Amino acid sequence: MYRKILITTDGSTVSQQTACAGVKFAQQMGAEVLALFVAPEYQYPVYVEIIPPSYPSEEEYIEQMKRTGADHMSRIMRSCEKAGLAHGCMTAFSDATALKIVDVAEQEGCDLIFMGSHGRSGWGQILLGSVTNKVLSHTTRPVLVHRLINEPVDS
Template sequence: MFKNILFPTDGSELSVKATASVIELAKLHGARLVSVSVVQPFPFMPVGDSGMTITPEPAVYETQMRNIAQDNVNKVAAAASAAGVPFEGVTGVTASPYESIVETAEKHGCDLIVMASHGRKGLNKLFLGSETQKVLAHTKLPVLVLR
């Protein structure tokens, strides 16, 4: 049924946990897996779940973020390879990760987007936003949300 599945990953514990599920889904359908990891450019003030902010030099920040994004994709690539699932990895830097996710799905001919959701509520949801909700609002593709 599905031939090209997009799996955005941010390297979080939830994304890592969802990797096994999305790989099994791809195997079940004989689908190719495309994974994307998107980071936000400087001068974005990174705020983690702990609420701490770190402001490194712009060049250092961008290099570190690109390396982290590539590492996120490499982990999914290794799991896909071990399972014999065809794989393609994509990284990007953009102020709007959801836009990059939707564009990547379109560019790679994906017919399903599988995302892990943090399930944030209250002020965390208000301030940190929900990339999953933004993807749902801006794509015509089916989106499977894993928690």
């Protein structure tokens, strides 16, 4: 049914558990997996004339975020390898995370976006489910929302 599934992660315990569920789902479908980490865009210092020596250059920031993304997605990649699934990973840069997720799904030809939800309501849903809600409202592709009922324990 689905040939290519986009699984998003931000490196949190919640998203790691969601990603594991996404890989299991992809295995059931026999689908390829594309893991995605969206990093914030580089922020130039407010006062460009006075850049602290410890402030990273744009190139250093991009390389660090790519390493961070690869680290966050490594568990997904290992799970895909164990499951015998075709897989890939991508670090993208945007301050509008949800829109970038939608764009990547379209550009990469993903049939499904697999995302997590904390299962909260009220203010918790507004604050913590905003990326998922925005993806749902901006895409025409199917989105499977994996809901975590209990808060995971950090490992």
